[in-house]
Amino acid sequence: MQVNKHHYKILFIEDEKIIRDNYVKYLNICYDEVYEADNGEEAYRLYKEIKPDIMIIDIHIPKLNGLELLKRIRKNDHTTKAVIMTVHTDINIMRELACLKLTDYLIKPVSIKALKSALNKVVIELSQFKVVPIKKIQLKDDYYWDTEEEKLTQYRKAIILSSKEKKFFECLISTVNRTFTIEEIISYIWENCDEGNSNALKQIIKNLRAKLPKGIIENVFGVGYRLKVEN
Template identity: 50%
Template sequence: MNNIKEPYSVLYIEDEKDIRANYVNYLDRHFEKVYEAADGEEGYEKYKKNRPDIMIVDINLPKLNGLELVRRIRENNHSTKVIMLTAHSETKSLLEATELKLTKYLVKPVSRRELKDALTLVIGELSNFEIIFKKTIVLKDSFYWDVQREELLNNNVSTLLTNKERSILALLFSSINTTFTYDEIIINVWYEDDYDRDKLDALKTIIKNLRKKLPKDSIKNVYGTGYKIEM
């Protein structure tokens, strides 16, 4: 880590106010976006709102402990990197939680050097992940989108798509969480600069059919505007 801010977001969850303020100040010098929370429930809400690249989580949190928080996140998300902060007495239970795919656990009190080393490891994992992510986009329920082949797969089995369905998915997956307007989608799929009611109705029908082929709530309708893939 250097003086240039890393292009990642971090959520730091710690119930001890002074410790949290100290490390949030440190993280803010090294990362573009830093969020904080004082308990597990607030942390989960901040996670859902901001979808951070990295989470630093105290295992012993009020309202929702760190393990349960990460377990809830891992139901749909295996890409966010997690560093867990633990007391010596908690390391055994933490080591048993292998399904949570923790990048690192650190025993408190954590020094700046230890945190820096852990974050350097996380940044390396994120950099490697981005290379893969450009080729495949992982969804819920064992679905993923192959970017290069423009193919939707479920458990490695290709899903049958029409040409227009494929074109729409390729556009929506080209920028996750970005809303594409009806105009943009119709121009991209039908190659027309404007559209009549029939085209809009046809688009809505295709989206309806695509939703049946994707995990629930993958395609979001932004009322009066267009559609987006939300992750």
């Protein structure tokens, strides 16, 4: 029976060849373009070259470990979907992972069933939510966000944002119309997740709303917040 492939580019990073070969064989059945790497430096080179939609990353890889690889990517890219594979259950590592916008993390050894489940989440995110590329984004009422310069303007006049307001805005605009949970937002804004809390976030949102068009930041009751942007 023929399988309908997903039209996404996927990069699989794992240093153990037997494991990598088995997963890549499975992924080639389900995805149009599958790439592989056995170390972090090669993975980063491929990431820059092919611009994958999805990355599956083992933490324990040579030259540049998976955690540092994803941190490097997240400095400028908050849209590429990431699934981490790890043997770690250490709370400090889990906290670091929580700040890196993962779709899922899997504890090794990872079954094909578990990987398929994680990738189903990824495909839902990619198919149901608009991911905004790096460019100038029109909001409304002549407000624009320049993602390259990280600058908010209205009628070409710069609107000054605090560092936390900017981080919150970047989080929401990374995937337009997706509702981000309070926990996801706090993890994104505060590098040390313990520093953030819902009261501090409410104040940031209040201040930012005063600088943005009315109604652009939506509170989804009991879930979190999302950003409404003109198509």
